[in-house]
Every structure is written in C-alpha cells, then in structure tokens.
Amino acid sequence: MSNANDYSIILQNRVLVDVNINPMSQKRYIELEQPSLQNNQADVDRLVDVLQKWYPDLSVPLPLMNKISDILRKSDWRVTVTVARLGLTWQLIDIEPGNVVSRQLGLAFDIGTTTVVGYLVDLLTGQVIDMAADFNGQVIYGADILTRIYLAGTVEGRLQLQQAVVGTLNNIVERLASKQGVEGSAISAVTVGANSTMVHLLLGLDPSRICMAPYIPVVNLPGYISASAIELAVNPLAPLYCLPSVGSYVGGDIVAGILAGGLHKKPDLALFVDIGTNGEMVLGNNEWLVACSGAAGPALEGGVARDGMRAEPGAVFQVKIDPETWDTSYKTIGGQKALGICGSGLVDCLAELLLAGIIDRAGKFRDGKKEFVVVPAAASATKKDIAFTQIDINNIMRTKGAVNAALEVLLESVGCQMADISTFYAAGAFGQYLDLESAITIGLYPDLPRERMIRLGNSSGEGARLVLLSEESRLEAEQIARNITYFELNANEVFMNKFVGSKFLPHTNLDYYPTVKEKMSQRGLLRD
Amino acid sequence: MSNANDYSIILQNRVLVDVNINPMSQKRYIELEQPSLQNNQADVDRLVDVLQKWYPDLSVPLPLMNKISDILRKSDWRVTVTVARLGLTWQLIDIEPGNVVSRQLGLAFDIGTTTVVGYLVDLLTGQVIDMAADFNGQVIYGADILTRIYLAGTVEGRLQLQQAVVGTLNNIVERLASKQGVEGSAISAVTVGANSTMVHLLLGLDPSRICMAPYIPVVNLPGYISASAIELAVNPLAPLYCLPSVGSYVGGDIVAGILAGGLHKKPDLALFVDIGTNGEMVLGNNEWLVACSGAAGPALEGGVARDGMRAEPGAVFQVKIDPETWDTSYKTIGGQKALGICGSGLVDCLAELLLAGIIDRAGKFRDGKKEFVVVPAAASATKKDIAFTQIDINNIMRTKGAVNAALEVLLESVGCQMADISTFYAAGAFGQYLDLESAITIGLYPDLPRERMIRLGNSSGEGARLVLLSEESRLEAEQIARNITYFELNANEVFMNKFVGSKFLPHTNLDYYPTVKEKMSQRGLLRD
Incomplete structure (x- = not known):
C-alpha cells in the first residue's frame, strides 16, 4: 500500500525522520467491467470487490452509494476512488469520474x-x-x-x-x-x-x-x-x-514534536523543550520518555513584561549591547518603529545585560537602577521609553528557574545528569526565533555543543504532517503518547526546592554552562 | 465473546438451525478504578483500555465522549456499556449507570x-x-x-x-x-x-x-x-x-430463509420456495445453491382472480368439494360472511375441482361451464356469487406452470431430477397458510414424503433474528448471498419451452406426482 516514495525531515543537515509515504487517504484509478446479464453484480459490490485486494474490509458509507451508481455510468466505468483509514480498516470516501489520482x-x-x-x-x-x-x-x-x-x-x-x-x-x-x-x-x-x-x-x-x-x-x-x-x-x-x-x-502538539524530532527512535539521551504559552519538556530516548510541564510561557512571550508584546510588527525581537560602551542596537519585526519587546527580545536583553556586566548573576542591576532603556522615547513609536525593568528580569528569571528546576527533576527521576544530554530540540515558534546563544546565556537552554542543538520550528504542524503521510508515524505517535511518563510538578516537593534554588544566571552551578562561564570569565564578570 | 447460550430453530420436531448466541450488540458491566494524580488516564481511554480485552480496536464515537465523563462520575465509576459490531471491529454505542446487563x-x-x-x-x-x-x-x-x-x-x-x-x-x-x-x-x-x-x-x-x-x-x-x-x-x-x-x-429475504432453513449446511439436495408477491426458488445443498425468480405471485395471492382478495377478514381461505356430491364447504378468515377468495382458497379450489373430476388435467371444465360457484349470492357478504372462473384457473395454471418450469430449469442446470430432492422448504406467509395437499395436487409443490416438507413460516424475519443473535450466522448469510448462482429466466429459452409445456395438472409428467396420480386413479379420473 506504500507509494514507494520516501519523505524525510532534514534540519541542519541531519535526517531527523525518514518515512515511507503511506497516507491516511489514498486515491486509486479503477476500470471496471461493465455489467451484463452474465455479470450482474451490484454497482457498489462490483467496486468493492476490485478494491478489496488493496483495502481489505473496505466499507462504503450509505451517502456515497447512489453517487457510485451515477458516477460509474457517467464515466463509462472508469473512476478514481478515494479511500481513507478507519482504525484497522478502510472506508470509501469519494468517487470521481476518470483518472484524477495525480491530485491528492x-x-x-x-x-x-x-x-x-x-x-x-x-x-x-x-x-x-x-x-x-x-x-x-x-x-x-x-x-x-x-x-x-x-x-x-x-x-x-x-x-x-x-x-x-x-x-x-x-x-x-x-x-x-x-x-x-x-x-x-x-x-x-x-x-x-x-x-x-x-x-x-x-x-x-x-x-x-x-x-x-x-x-x-x-x-x-x-x-x-x-x-x-x-x-x-x-x-x-x-x-x-x-x-x-x-x-x-502534555498534548498532541508535544507528541507531534517528539515524532518530528525523531528522538523516540534514537538511543542517545535527548531533551525536547517547547516553550510557548505553556512550557513542556520531554527527556528520553528510544527506550523511555519522561515529561513535565508548567505555565512557563507568559513571561517569555512578552505577556507579563512592562513593555512586552506579542511577536507582531513593531516588536523588538533582537537586542545587542556593546560590552564596552553599553551602546544598544535592536531590530524590530517588519523594520517598523518599535512598539514594545517580544519574547526573543526579552531573552536577548537579559543575556546581553548579564554579559555586559550591567546586571549580576542574581539578575540585579549592579548600579541599583530599576530599568534599562532599549529604545528611547525619541526613537519609539509610542513616544515613550521602551525599557527592560527589574520586575521584568525577576519574572523571566522565575520562568527560566522553573525550566531549570523541571529539567533537574526529570534528570534526577531517571538517574541522569545534564552532561548526559546528547541532543537538544527546541520546538515551537518561540524556539524558532529565539537567539540560541542568549537562551543558553540565561540558562533557559542547556549549554551543549551547538551542532547538537536543533530548532524544530513548528514541530506540532510537522508531526501532524507526518501522521497524515504515514500510517507508521501515526502508530508511532500513539506509542509515544502511551510511553511518556508524566511528572506532575505542581505537587512535587523536589521541584519546589530546585525552583527556589535556581535563582542565578545562567544557573546556580555555573559549571553546567561552560561556554557561558568562559564568556563571563573573559569579560571579567566572575570576580565578584 | 459468546454468551455460552444456544439458540435453535426447531420446526416439526427437526432442529433446523443451532447457533451460539454472540449477538450484534452486547452489554458489559464494568467497575473502573477512580482517577487520581497517580492514575490520571483520560476518561474515555480508561474505559476503552478495560474493554479492549474483549473488544479489540473498539472505537468511541465523538457524540458519546462527554456522556462517558458524566456517567462515569455520576455512577461512581460503575457502568454498563453497550458495544456493537462494526465490520471486524467494535464500536461503543451506549453507556448507562450501574449494572443493567440483564436487559439487552x-x-x-x-x-x-x-x-x-x-x-x-x-x-x-x-x-x-x-x-x-x-x-x-x-x-x-x-x-x-x-x-x-x-x-x-x-x-x-x-x-x-x-x-x-x-x-x-x-x-x-x-x-x-x-x-x-x-x-x-x-x-x-x-x-x-x-x-x-x-x-x-x-x-x-x-x-x-x-x-x-x-x-x-x-x-x-x-x-x-x-x-x-x-x-x-x-x-x-x-x-x-x-x-x-x-x-x-433474489433478495435478503430469501437469503434469510435459506439461513433459517439451514439447507446451506446439509449435504442432501433441498428445494426452498417462497411464493409471495414475487416467487423465488432456491435449489442446493452445503456445496452449491442455484436460484431463480419470477413475478409469480399475484395470481396465487388472489390479486388477479375475479373474486380474489388479500388474506383479510372475510376471505375464503379453505375450500372442500365432496367428490361424490360436489357439495362445497369453506372457511373464511375471522369466520365472517364471505367477501372473496384469498390465495390459499384459490389453490384449494383448483385442487378440489381436479380431484372431484369437475375439471380435467388441462384445467378445463368437463361440462363446458365457465365457473364454479364457491359461495352463492345468498350466503355471501357481497350478495353476489363468489365463484372460481375458467380465467382464474388459467391464471393460476400459468403461475404454477412457471414454478414447474423454473424448477425444471434449475434441476437441469445442475444435472438433478425431481426425485433427487430430499427436503422441501415452503417459506413466507403464503407458504404458511396454504394447504399442503392442495399445493401438491395442483403441482405447485413437489410430491415428496410429507415429513420431508417443512413450512418455515416467516423465514425472512427468522433469518433476520439469527443474524441479530449470531455473528456466525451473519457471516453465513454473506456467504450464502455470494454462493448462490442466479439463473435469469426472462431471457432463458429452456425456461420458455418448459413453461409452454407445463400446462397440465399437476404436471405434464404425472409420474412426478405419485400420490396425486394415486388419488386420481382411485377416483377413476385417469381413464380419459
């Protein structure tokens, strides 16, 4: 039943997933023998009999039956049928005159x-x-x-x-x-x-x-x-x-992401993180998968920052601060005058402030200020300063602290350590636009060799596409959903302890973040 | 999945069919574990998981899903589910609180x-x-x-x-x-x-x-x-x-009749006849089945006789003619004054006229009359004579001639003879009320030992009941429908020849009807 075609998901020169195309619905062109007194099978049965060899136990819904009789006669018994999966069996879902298999x-x-x-x-x-x-x-x-x-x-x-x-x-x-x-x-x-x-x-x-x-x-x-x-x-x-x-x-979007990343098929330990409105995290390999989630998103999506906004035109999505001069440069979506800062801009701000020595590892302004102006009023669309405040910093640090704590709970639960993580997958639109180095600098993402960090983009949509294209992938998705062990963090004491302890940038234990430690050390930021 | 019960169809002290009850829909009482943080499976999945062991690939239709959540909680997780077959798989079709398996x-x-x-x-x-x-x-x-x-x-x-x-x-x-x-x-x-x-x-x-x-x-x-x-x-x-x-x-009613008679399971040659509005005939055994049909009914159902009527109150359904005195006695449905003659009455008339010597084997009145009065005007509800006319006789003889011819075509097509028929099944309401001896006398039914002639009654309804009760029977019905070879008589030359030849009572070849020959001989009716 396979079309012999292959479909692969290739990202950053890696083949993540490679499937045979065997889609959820399929078309087939059929030429039927015309009925006669000697061959007087009924219309629907005549069609089903021929299709049975590819689609055993094919059923035909009542609303299509009259249509079958009409189309068979109108098209001189040459038709294209569409069949679709229905659990283990198949259902006829359409019939068209002639050969139209090329459009599916x-x-x-x-x-x-x-x-x-x-x-x-x-x-x-x-x-x-x-x-x-x-x-x-x-x-x-x-x-x-x-x-x-x-x-x-x-x-x-x-x-x-x-x-x-x-x-x-x-x-x-x-x-x-x-x-x-x-x-x-x-x-x-x-x-x-x-x-x-x-x-x-x-x-x-x-x-x-x-x-x-x-x-x-x-x-x-x-x-x-x-x-x-x-x-x-x-x-x-x-x-x-x-x-x-x-x-x-932990919804179908996350299962889709695992499927699109292919981490359920590889023996090495991988971490999958999707930080959207909710934040979800899955750790595992081809033998086991553990997951947790928490309402991590709003702070990172710009929702709770004073000048935060959604990733829409006018949002500052990239920020650079010169470590020497503290000169600030930024980019806005659509190149318009700045209206506010979206999630990736906020993460950039936090990382750049740390690396410029403007804030310390606890996230406090070293000079006691309350905010850092990213876009001065004169340059902004709002005619007001667009700034990154101490409260914004505290919010984002709480969120990233929750992410750190969740990851540590997952790692401990399976007896692994940060260093055991072989590959990191960043899912979701947020993961797509976030600056990787900034995310690592603030400790939101782990500090792994960069070639082992993969941005999956819209992996929810990508997983949905795989399931549409391949029955094997659909069965895998159900297997993934069954196999994931979910850790409820809300009532988890270990998590609360870790969370309270995760109040430094990028992490309480700087050794988990060797490249960030190196950068900070080079800039003389680790003397205090 | 069987309920271990047996269901049998027993007629005239014969077990026709014996099936294990394994019905099309089934109920099951289930006690589920209550959900908790440690056991947080979704409601529908929790139910399906338990049911899977009896009903693999059970599907749950969307409209039932909210109801499942409601009923599970209202009934303290003790419910009765109804599942029904859907091709090779099962579908959940209802959920009720508590244990109500006794009503199915x-x-x-x-x-x-x-x-x-x-x-x-x-x-x-x-x-x-x-x-x-x-x-x-x-x-x-x-x-x-x-x-x-x-x-x-x-x-x-x-x-x-x-x-x-x-x-x-x-x-x-x-x-x-x-x-x-x-x-x-x-x-x-x-x-x-x-x-x-x-x-x-x-x-x-x-x-x-x-x-x-x-x-x-x-x-x-x-x-x-x-x-x-x-x-x-x-x-x-x-x-x-x-x-x-x-x-x-040859419709599902006939397939139902074969199923209820069980002739598809027995090695002996059997003939199944259902004479209703249409007349259908199936000949065969556990290895093969052949069938034909024709619009035989109206004449026999009273529809085309001058004083014919449907089998309703006031219809003459039984007629006896004294062979010596030609005195006529009759019975009406409901015992009311006679309104007309229904099918079984017409067959009785023809048989009794033959055996009394009033008509000859060609169906002609020996005295040249045009009709025989069954109920005189004085006794009828219509105040007119209710009679059996030469035209009525011709009509019924044509119908029975068609039945004879059809049977001979079927027999010849499989290389068998009348004498090879081991059992005869009469189906349908008409078969139920018809006088067996009269039907044989006119040659409508074959002249077999009477214990091998079985009236199935409403075998269409009986077959429908079997299929409701037993998956095995349902599969048998589909097998019967596939296995029956249909002979189209309309365009069949052999049939036309036989039909034209079948113009005597009970049959052109009287030796096919030994008991009728014997009766006629005893009454001195075979001298001409």
Whole structure:
C-alpha cells in the first residue's frame, strides 16, 4: 500500500525522520467491467470487490452509494476512488469520474491557543503545497486558556468556542483550496497537532476537569472522527485525526514534536523543550520518555513584561549591547518603529545585560537602577521609553528557574545528569526565533555543543504532517503518547526546592554552562 | 465473546438451525478504578483500555465522549456499556449507570412489499419478547412494486417512499418499546430481511435499474449502517444490518430463509420456495445453491382472480368439494360472511375441482361451464356469487406452470431430477397458510414424503433474528448471498419451452406426482 516514495525531515543537515509515504487517504484509478446479464453484480459490490485486494474490509458509507451508481455510468466505468483509514480498516470516501489520482490533498493543522497554521500537503510527494495562518478565533473569548476552559463549562460556551475555532480552520481551508482552484471537499484527510485543551474545544468536549486535580481529560486518544462531525469544510467523510495527548498538560502538539524530532527512535539521551504559552519538556530516548510541564510561557512571550508584546510588527525581537560602551542596537519585526519587546527580545536583553556586566548573576542591576532603556522615547513609536525593568528580569528569571528546576527533576527521576544530554530540540515558534546563544546565556537552554542543538520550528504542524503521510508515524505517535511518563510538578516537593534554588544566571552551578562561564570569565564578570 | 447460550430453530420436531448466541450488540458491566494524580488516564481511554480485552480496536464515537465523563462520575465509576459490531471491529454505542446487563434488546424486521413485521428479541436468550405487524406505509403510493420503483426515480419520490417505510418501522418500534416500558433507544441493534427493492427504498437508494436489463441494484451487501442514517427511532448509533441480496430478484429475504432453513449446511439436495408477491426458488445443498425468480405471485395471492382478495377478514381461505356430491364447504378468515377468495382458497379450489373430476388435467371444465360457484349470492357478504372462473384457473395454471418450469430449469442446470430432492422448504406467509395437499395436487409443490416438507413460516424475519443473535450466522448469510448462482429466466429459452409445456395438472409428467396420480386413479379420473 506504500507509494514507494520516501519523505524525510532534514534540519541542519541531519535526517531527523525518514518515512515511507503511506497516507491516511489514498486515491486509486479503477476500470471496471461493465455489467451484463452474465455479470450482474451490484454497482457498489462490483467496486468493492476490485478494491478489496488493496483495502481489505473496505466499507462504503450509505451517502456515497447512489453517487457510485451515477458516477460509474457517467464515466463509462472508469473512476478514481478515494479511500481513507478507519482504525484497522478502510472506508470509501469519494468517487470521481476518470483518472484524477495525480491530485491528492491532505491538511495538517497546528492549532495553538493563539495561532492556527494549516499546511496543505500533497499526499503523493509529502511536500507542503501551501500554508496559511490565522489567529485562533477563540481569542475574542479570552487570550488565556483558563478563561476559555471556564467558558466551556456550559454547553453554549462550549459550542461558541468550537464554532470559533472551526470557523478559523474553515477560513484556512477556504484560502488554501481557492488558491489551488479546488473545492474544500478535495481535501480528503485532516490531522491536528494541538494541546489537550485545544483538542477538547475543537471536538466540543468538556475541558473543565483539565485544570482541576487530578487533571483528567475526557479523552487523550480521540481516534478517527468524521470531518462532518465538527462541520469542517473538507470532504465530509474525510478522517479527522488529532494527535494523541499524554494528559491534560502534555498534548498532541508535544507528541507531534517528539515524532518530528525523531528522538523516540534514537538511543542517545535527548531533551525536547517547547516553550510557548505553556512550557513542556520531554527527556528520553528510544527506550523511555519522561515529561513535565508548567505555565512557563507568559513571561517569555512578552505577556507579563512592562513593555512586552506579542511577536507582531513593531516588536523588538533582537537586542545587542556593546560590552564596552553599553551602546544598544535592536531590530524590530517588519523594520517598523518599535512598539514594545517580544519574547526573543526579552531573552536577548537579559543575556546581553548579564554579559555586559550591567546586571549580576542574581539578575540585579549592579548600579541599583530599576530599568534599562532599549529604545528611547525619541526613537519609539509610542513616544515613550521602551525599557527592560527589574520586575521584568525577576519574572523571566522565575520562568527560566522553573525550566531549570523541571529539567533537574526529570534528570534526577531517571538517574541522569545534564552532561548526559546528547541532543537538544527546541520546538515551537518561540524556539524558532529565539537567539540560541542568549537562551543558553540565561540558562533557559542547556549549554551543549551547538551542532547538537536543533530548532524544530513548528514541530506540532510537522508531526501532524507526518501522521497524515504515514500510517507508521501515526502508530508511532500513539506509542509515544502511551510511553511518556508524566511528572506532575505542581505537587512535587523536589521541584519546589530546585525552583527556589535556581535563582542565578545562567544557573546556580555555573559549571553546567561552560561556554557561558568562559564568556563571563573573559569579560571579567566572575570576580565578584 | 459468546454468551455460552444456544439458540435453535426447531420446526416439526427437526432442529433446523443451532447457533451460539454472540449477538450484534452486547452489554458489559464494568467497575473502573477512580482517577487520581497517580492514575490520571483520560476518561474515555480508561474505559476503552478495560474493554479492549474483549473488544479489540473498539472505537468511541465523538457524540458519546462527554456522556462517558458524566456517567462515569455520576455512577461512581460503575457502568454498563453497550458495544456493537462494526465490520471486524467494535464500536461503543451506549453507556448507562450501574449494572443493567440483564436487559439487552434487538429488533429483527421482515419488510415485505405489503406487510412489515417486527420481532423484539432478547439478545441474551435469543427469544422473541414480542412482535408487531403493520402494513408497509408505502402501500398508499402503490400496491405493486413497479409503481414504487417508478416513483423512486426522482429524489423526492425516493424520499417519500423512504419516509413511509421508516414511519412504519418507527411505529412498530414505538409499540414494542412502550409495551416493555422502555424507550426506543434501548434497542441497540436492528436487522432487516427484505427483498432488494425494499432494501433500496429503506436506505434511500435508487431502485430504478432493478427492473431494467441487466437488472443491476445499487448494492447487494450494504453492510453496517448507523440507525441514525435513516432516522430509525432506536439507539442512533445502533447498527442497522440488511441481509445481503443475491441480485435484483433474489433478495435478503430469501437469503434469510435459506439461513433459517439451514439447507446451506446439509449435504442432501433441498428445494426452498417462497411464493409471495414475487416467487423465488432456491435449489442446493452445503456445496452449491442455484436460484431463480419470477413475478409469480399475484395470481396465487388472489390479486388477479375475479373474486380474489388479500388474506383479510372475510376471505375464503379453505375450500372442500365432496367428490361424490360436489357439495362445497369453506372457511373464511375471522369466520365472517364471505367477501372473496384469498390465495390459499384459490389453490384449494383448483385442487378440489381436479380431484372431484369437475375439471380435467388441462384445467378445463368437463361440462363446458365457465365457473364454479364457491359461495352463492345468498350466503355471501357481497350478495353476489363468489365463484372460481375458467380465467382464474388459467391464471393460476400459468403461475404454477412457471414454478414447474423454473424448477425444471434449475434441476437441469445442475444435472438433478425431481426425485433427487430430499427436503422441501415452503417459506413466507403464503407458504404458511396454504394447504399442503392442495399445493401438491395442483403441482405447485413437489410430491415428496410429507415429513420431508417443512413450512418455515416467516423465514425472512427468522433469518433476520439469527443474524441479530449470531455473528456466525451473519457471516453465513454473506456467504450464502455470494454462493448462490442466479439463473435469469426472462431471457432463458429452456425456461420458455418448459413453461409452454407445463400446462397440465399437476404436471405434464404425472409420474412426478405419485400420490396425486394415486388419488386420481382411485377416483377413476385417469381413464380419459
């Protein structure tokens, strides 16, 4: 059933994943014998009989049966069928006249709390034909996830939130399809990488117990759902498959990331970190995987900094401070006048302030100041100073302290040490734009040889694409979700102790960060 | 997965069928471990994990997921689940609080062109709890099947006819359920024995090609359909399974009959005859089955006789003529004054006229009369003579001639002779009420030792019940449908020749009918 094609994910010259293309939906051109008195098999059975040799136990949904009779006759018994997986079996989901096997479209979504990205995928080659992104329509009901969970406590609220996100998805479908000159119904399979709450809201499931101990979702592994069940504007019979979650706080987006990074297949110890609105971390190899999560994100995404903002036009995303002169240079998204600082800019600020000796390893301004002006009022779009304050520093250090502490809990839980980590994977949009050196300098990322640090980009969308393309990958995703051991940090005493102890830059134990130690030492910053 | 119970069909002291009960839907009582921080599996996955050991690849439809979370908590994690077959796998279709495994209801329908019968079945014991019958709501759109096929040529007509028969089914569901004090939704599986056209109209499929050469139905083997797809008022997720058809003119009702008679499992040659509106005949054993059909019914059902009527109150259903005095006695349905003669009465008339010497073996009145008065005007409800006319005789003889010819074509096609037939099965309501001796006398049924002639009654409904109760039987039904070789008589020259030749009572070759020959000889009727 494989198309003999290969699809690989190659990043930084490494082959991360290499799969045979064997997609969730497939087309096949069939020429049938015409019926006669001597060969009077029924239309549907005639078609199924021929298809059985490739798709055993193929079922045909009632709404397609009349269409089969019509199309067979209109097309002189030469048709292209689309079949899709349904658990272990297959279902016929479309029939078209003539030979149209060359166009086989699937759609992989990354549904984030804030942003939704859709990738239109050629199911024959595995390549992304086009992509489109949009804000998650649920944002108008609350930017943060807890507000939405609360709203979804009522049936009406749940429906509103479902309609909002489905509206966003359908907008993306419409844009992608019309650019290709096809109807949305030409899309025959849909996969979703999203956190557990987003999956619940997409499917109309009650998420209220996700945020209450013992944090029990309705479902982690929803399996195949008909696109029509949530009124997705693709082929109504198309399978909709959400990557399985591990639990309330390690969702299908993280499982997708592991899958796209391929760390579940390699014997060396790897660390996977996705710092978005929530922060998740997975440690492991081809034998075991442990994970934890925490609400780490807002500080790093600019959400809680005084002059913080989302990564939108006008956001300062890169900051450099001359260690000698303290002259500051910066770049803004879109090159516009600065409006504020986004996450990667904040991390740059903290790292550059440390390396310039403006703040000490405890994150305190050495001269007792309360802030560092990045963009003076005269140059900013707001006509006010855009600055990085002591409170901002404290917030980010708390976040990075939580990340450090979580990593140490994970390492201790499996009897490993920081130095045992062979490869580091940074996932998510934040991981994509963050300056690697800055992230290491502040101790957010571990200090590993740089060639062993891989930015996965939108690994949630990439994992969704893999599952769309390869049944083997889908089964792997379910295996990953089952195999990950989740550590609940909220009630973990060891974590609290580590957290309290992680109050230095880049880390209490500077020996964990040899390159940062070297830089600071060169600049004479370690004499105090 | 078997309930270890046995279910048998026993008729005339013979065990026809003996199956292990392993029904299409099943209930199971489950006590789940409560979730905790240490055991934080999602609700649906927690349930599925436990059920997997009995039902591998169990899927859970989206609409049930929120309900699972609710019911699990409301019932202290002790629930009864209902699962149903879906091809090779299983689907969860209901969840109820507490232990309610003792009530497991399925519904087997016989959907005839005229009458619909529903059997409410206890899926634990296999017994019929109750039954209900009603006229097929489609009758108002046309008593005969061709009118309905014509009407179904448009989408609107098809919808009208579908709604009519579904309305009849839902009426029966409502009556059966309310008598048991349950909702229709307590019914968790539905099976249907019906001819191919009735199945098409039930499912909203276009039947127009059924009556045009080369007679190709949309589907013979529709497989599992959700009850909700046709708005059946049972559990919306209940599987609806129509017994498979062989082709346009040998439907699921006949396959059901073979299944209920068990002739597909016995090495001896058997003949199965179902004379209803259409007449179907199957010949074979455990190695092969051949079938044919023809529009044989109307004459025998009273539809084309001058004073013929359906088997309703006031119909003469039994006639005796004293061979000496020609005194005539009769019985009417309900004991009312006679309104007309129904099918079994017409067959009695023809047989009794022959045995009394009133007509000859060619079916001609010996005294040149044109009719025989069964009920004189003075005694009838119509105040007119109710009579059996020469034209009626000719009609019935044509019908029985077609039956004879068909049987001979079948026998010749497999190189067998009348004498090789070991057992004869008479199916259908007509077969149930017909006088066996009269049917043999006119040559409609073969002249076999009477203990080898079995009346199956409503074998369409009985077969539907078997398929509801036993997966083995369902697979057998599909095997029967696949294995039957259909002989198209319409274009068959041998049939036409035999038909023209079959113009004597009981048969051109009297030696095929030894007991009839003996009776006629005793009465001195063979001297001419």
